Amino acid sequence: AQSVSQHNHHVILSEAASLELGCNYSYGGTVNLFWYVQYPGQHLQLLLKYFSGDPLVKGIKGFEAEFIKSKFSFNLRKPSVQWSDTAEYFCAVNACLARGNNDMRFGAGTRLTVKP
């Protein structure tokens, strides 16, 4: 069964610091990879996704993620965080199943606090 691990439960950074949130998954087949964000009091929303092609994907608000197949990783990065990036971040994996892409597994989430 596929699983997703996010190693950092809570990350605290100062504004302008660089961010990297780790995500590892376990699944031997082809996967689609996602990062979602949940700002305080708001819905879960998609930050970025990877299906195929260039392993470095760019998302909204200056975020990017790199898919490293050999490491089963999909780490999220941002060169310079802002106070408004304070949120919960979830990595998710969707196995490409024959019956349709309908089983999405989420990590436990990483809470990011950015201090002004």
Add this chain to the structure above:
Amino acid sequence: ETGVTQSPTHLIKTRGQQVTLRCSSQSGHNTVSWYQQALGQGPQFIFQYYREEENGRGNFPPRFSGLQFPNYSSELNVNALELDDSALYLCASRSGTSAYNEQFFGPGTRLTVL
């Protein structure tokens, strides 16, 4: 706002009772997925409905059941509630079943089982 709405916002039930949660999908979306998010955890996939048929299910017992209506709105029913069912229940809608099409999440229903 995503156009996906859920009701009620909060609900308190006692162990053994039954509960029904509702979700209205975003206009034009014919697929609804339900997730359970326990405190401090990520969402866990319960099941997905596509054009009124269940189209995939996660590792949840049969007392978790659902429906999808012709207007693509959906219900999640949980029978014989247990304390561990206390969680935030999220629904998400998308067009079709492919992960290529973004799914949009609702605000969730917070269920507390006493």
